Amino acid sequence: MPFKRFVEIGRVALVNYGKDYGRLVVIVDVVDQNRALVDAPDMVRCQINFKRLSLTDIKIDIKRVPKKTTLIKAMEEADVKNKWENSSWGKKLIVQKRRASLNDFDRFKVMLAKIKRGGAIRQELAKLKKEVAAS
Amino acid sequence: MQRTSGTITYIHITYMGMDNTYTCAIFFTFHACPPPPPPQPESERKSERSAAMKTILASETMEIPEGVTVQVAAKVVTVEGPRGKLTRNFKHLNLDFQLLEGGRKMQVDAWFGTRRTMAAIRTAISHVQNLITGVTKGYRYKMRFVYAHFPINASITNSNSAIEIRNFLGEKKVRKVDMLDGVTILRSEKVKDELVLDGNDVELVSRSAALINQKCHVKKKDIRKFLDGIYVSDKGTITEDQ
Numbered sequence: 001m002p003f004k005r006f007v008e009i010g011r012v013a014l015v016n017y018g019k020d021y022g023r024l025v026v027i028v029d030v031v032d033q034n035r036a037l038v039d040a041p042d043m044v045r046c047q048i049n050f051k052r053l054s055l056t057d058i059k060i061d062i063k064r065v066p067k068k069t070t071l072i073k074a075m076e077e078a079d080v081k082n083k084w085e086n087s088s089w090g091k092k093l094i095v096q097k098r099r100a101s102l103n104d105f106d107r108f109k110v111m112l113a114k115i116k117r118g119g120a121i122r123q124e125l126a127k128l129k130k131e132v133a134a135s
Numbered sequence: 136m137q138r139t140s141g142t143i144t145y146i147h148i149t150y151m152g153m154d155n156t157y158t159c160a161i162f163f164t165f166h167a168c169p170p171p172p173p174p175q176p177e178s179e180r181k182s183e184r185s186a187a188m189k190t191i192l193a194s195e196t197m198e199i200p201e202g203v204t205v206q207v208a209a210k211v212v213t214v215e216g217p218r219g220k221l222t223r224n225f226k227h228l229n230l231d232f233q234l235l236e237g238g239r240k241m242q243v244d245a246w247f248g249t250r251r252t253m254a255a256i257r258t259a260i261s262h263v264q265n266l267i268t269g270v271t272k273g274y275r276y277k278m279r280f281v282y283a284h285f286p287i288n289a290s291i292t293n294s295n296s297a298i299e300i301r302n303f304l305g306e307k308k309v310r311k312v313d314m315l316d317g318v319t320i321l322r323s324e325k326v327k328d329e330l331v332l333d334g335n336d337v338e339l340v341s342r343s344a345a346l347i348n349q350k351c352h353v354k355k356k357d358i359r360k361f362l363d364g365i366y367v368s369d370k371g372t373i374t375e376d377q
Contacts, residue, residue, distance in 0.1 A: 002233045002244070033189065033247075 005055040007036065012058040012080055015048065022093070024084060025053075026075070029065050037065065041072045058083050193253045194244040196235070197260050203267050205241060207232045212263055216270030219317075219335050223266055228255050269335040273373035276344045280328035282363045287328070287351075295319040298330070303351055304363055310350040315339040330365065333373055341370070 005011070011027045020043065029037035031047050038053075039045040045068075060078040062071060075081075084090040102110065199205050203216040210225045210232060225232065229252050231244035243259050245252045268274070280287040288301040293313075298320055300310040314320050318334035320343070330347070334340040344367050353361045 002231060003246075033191075 005057060007050065007055065008059070009064055010060045010062045010074075012056045012060065012084070013038070013053040014056060015052055016054045017052040018048075020048075024056075024080070026060060026062070026071065026080075027053075028062065028071070039068070039071055041068070041075065056084070056089070057087070187249050189247045189249060190245075190253060192244060192246055193248055193256060194242055195256050195260055196240050196242045197264065199239055199241060200267065200271070203271060205234060205238060205263070205267075207234060207241070212266065214263070214266040214270050216267070218270050218273050221266045221270055221336055223262060225259055225262075228252070228259060230256060230259055232259075265337045268372060269337055271374075272376075273333060273335055274337045274340045275369075275371050275373045276332045276340050276367055277323070277369035277371075278330040278332070278344055278347060278365050279368045280330075280365050283361075285363075287363075287365065289322065289330070291320055291322060295321055298347065300347075300351065300365070304353065304361070312343075312347050312350055314343045315346075318343045329368070 007027060007030065009028060009030075013025055013027060015021055015023045015025060015038075023040060023043070025038040025040045025043075025048075027036045028039045028045070031037055034051075035047050035049050036053070037045065038048045045065075058078070058080055060074045060080060062074045066074065085094065203214060206213045206215075210228070210230070211222060212225065212232065213220065213222045215221075229245065229248070231246065233242050233244070234240070235242055241260075241263065243256050245256050248256075280289070282304075285302050285305040287303055290299050290301075291297070292299055296314045296319060298312050298314070300312070303310065314332070315334075316339060317336060318332055318339050320330060320332050323329035323331050332340050332344055334343075347365050348367065351364045353363060
């Protein structure tokens with residue numbers, strides 16, 4: 001039950017409110033009890049309230065407020081992008097984004113695929129039921 | 136941008152009796168300045184208190200002796216030992232209880248705590264230590280009858296779980312006190328006019344003793360002169376060691 005994800009320098013977090021919604025950032029310094037200084041390879045370093053952050057399991061090895069190039073190098077070494085995209089949380093976000101960006105034709109294709117999948121599941125279930133009934 | 140403004144406020148070193156362990160917690164606190172209150176005319180000024188300072192993390196650890204198993208889930212602590220099992224619910228506290236070292240140590244954390252919550256850490260630990268001694272040694276409270284002229288007549292009923300007190304100050308009223316759950320009472324054999332209350336849970340044993348004491352208060356008299364009553368003489372454990 002104790003806490004496992006701590007706010008520390010190098011903790012990777014997801015912004016969950018505001019202008020940078022959905023962006024992965026790294027905490028590079030703590031301003032005060034409520035705010036952190038936050039940085040990412042493709043944005044200007046800025047301060048953000050902790051309430052706008054969701055901490056992840058990923059942590060990188062940096063010193064306080066590193067230069068942009070040092071930060072990018074550290075993120076490459078820790079392989080943040082791949083770890084994120086392979087984590088179940090990251091995968092869920094990718095799927096959500098894909099679903100939100102479907103056009104009508106895509107949604108039609110998804111509907112057909114779902115029907116087909118449902119049909120295959122029902123066939124297998126019928127087979128299993130027949131086996132149980134026979135025995 | 137403000138730099139991180141903070142200081143090491145105090146280094147809290149605690150000595151936990153059982154085997155000379157010291158635990159140390161260094162509290163690094165942030166200074167948060169609340170905004171200055173807006174100027175208000177005297178008549179309208181409400182009583183405003185400035186925000187209390189919060190300490191990021193304050194924690195204490197305690198040792199759990201051999202022979203005792205402690206389980207903690209959702210702030211409910213269960214302690215099991217040779218004399219039985221006791222539970223205590225700490226849901227009214229905002230603390231984090233966790234077991235370390237596979238049950239040999241218990242740590243209590245307070246995250247962003249005010250002075251009050253940090254004070255509650257040590258009381259929670261004391262409560263758990265009382266549970267542990269209750270379950271290993273048990274609690275024995277001894278009470279003595281004190282009377283000047285009218286001998287207090289006490290009879291234990293209900294298989295050691297209730298007491299009837301007669302002739303207190305010569306009164307006709309019979310006082311009956313039921314012991315609480317898990318508390319037994321008997322008259323001590325060798326000592327004159329003594330009651331012995333035994334139990335595992337210190338809260339229940341001491342409360343039963345208090346109930347007996349309160350039944351025998353003197354009314355409408357100078358209590359400096361009429362000193363009759365049943366008073367707690369000894370608070371100890373059942374199995375003595377040392």
